[in-house]
Amino acid sequence: DAGVIQSPRHEVTEMGQEVTLRCKPISGHNSLFWYRQTMMRGLELLIYFNNNVPIDDSGMPEDRFSAKMPNASFSTLKIQPSEPRDSAVYFCASRLASGSYNEQFFGPGTRLTVL
Amino acid sequence: AQKITQTQPGMFVQEKEAVTLDCTYDTSDQSYGLFWYKQPSSGEMIFLIYQGSYDEQNATEGRYSLNFQKARKSANLVISASQLGDSAMYFCAMSSHNAGNMLTFGGGTRLMVKP
Numbered sequence: 118d119a120g121v122i123q124s125p126r127h128e129v130t131e132m133g134q135e136v137t138l139r140c141k142p143i144s145g146h147n148s149l150f151w152y153r154q155t156m157m158r159g160l161e162l163l164i165y166f167n168n169n170v171p172i173d174d175s176g177m178p179e180d181r182f183s184a185k186m187p188n189a190s191f192s193t194l195k196i197q198p199s200e201p202r203d204s205a206v207y208f209c210a211s212r213l214a215s216g217s218y219n220e221q222f223f224g225p226g227t228r229l230t231v232l
Numbered sequence: 233a234q235k236i237t238q239t240q241p242g243m244f245v246q247e248k249e250a251v252t253l254d255c256t257y258d259t260s261d262q263s264y265g266l267f268w269y270k271q272p273s274s275g276e277m278i279f280l281i282y283q284g285s286y287d288e289q290n291a292t293e294g295r296y297s298l299n300f301q302k303a304r305k306s307a308n309l310v311i312s313a314s315q316l317g318d319s320a321m322y323f324c325a326m327s328s329h330n331a332g333n334m335l336t337f338g339g340g341t342r343l344m345v346k347p
Contacts, residue, residue, distance in 0.1 A: 150334070159337060159340065162334050162335065165334060173334065206275060212333075218264070218265025218267075218282065218327050220279040221335055223269075223276065225275065225276050
């Protein structure tokens with residue numbers, strides 16, 4: 118299996134621009150998570166989906182952030198408009214939700230820099 | 233609410249020696265899972281080991297073992313025979329059904345292995 122795939126790996130944009138981050142989970146996994154990692158706040162969960170349905174988006178910082186999962190193999194995280202404080206590494210992770218606590222598999226992350 | 237505390241921001245260990253990374257957690261849930269992830273300088277998050285709250289034996293995965301002390305709410309990671317490639321950030325995390333199986337991460341410990 119190719120693992121969780123994220124694109125782009127690096128994104129540099131200017132304040133005010135729209136940014137779209139993409140994620141392809143591991144085939145067969147039915148839960149998908151978006152995390153943000155910064156030096157100041159560490160790893161934070163932004164939103165997660167079960168069977169393509171958003172379950173908890175309480176971690177989404179503002180209305181500027183939105184996430185979709187139109188099908189089981191694709192998810193996007195969009196920031197519009199972007200701000201310098203959004204600069205971070207954004208991780209997507211997936212897992213197979215079952216009765217036990219299966220581990221989450223992380224993608225390589227997208228390093229976002231907003232100038 | 234769940235909380236993970238890693239009190240060691242950074243640690244040194246001599247190559248080939250064992251090292252223990254501390255992790256304490258707080259939860260009101262009876263059923264939960266504890267995880268350790270490794271993040272090398274390249275940035276990816278690598279799953280290392282998992283311990284279920286009802287597991288009676290400590291989890292082991294190769295050179296990694298988890299010292300689980302439920303009454304003390306601690307889940308320390310022990311790395312035996314440290315290697316230079318073990319130099320990385322290590323994150324403790326927990327998950328529970330009541331929390332929607334989301335991962336809550338600690339602040340991490342940076343381990344540096346000296347040759």
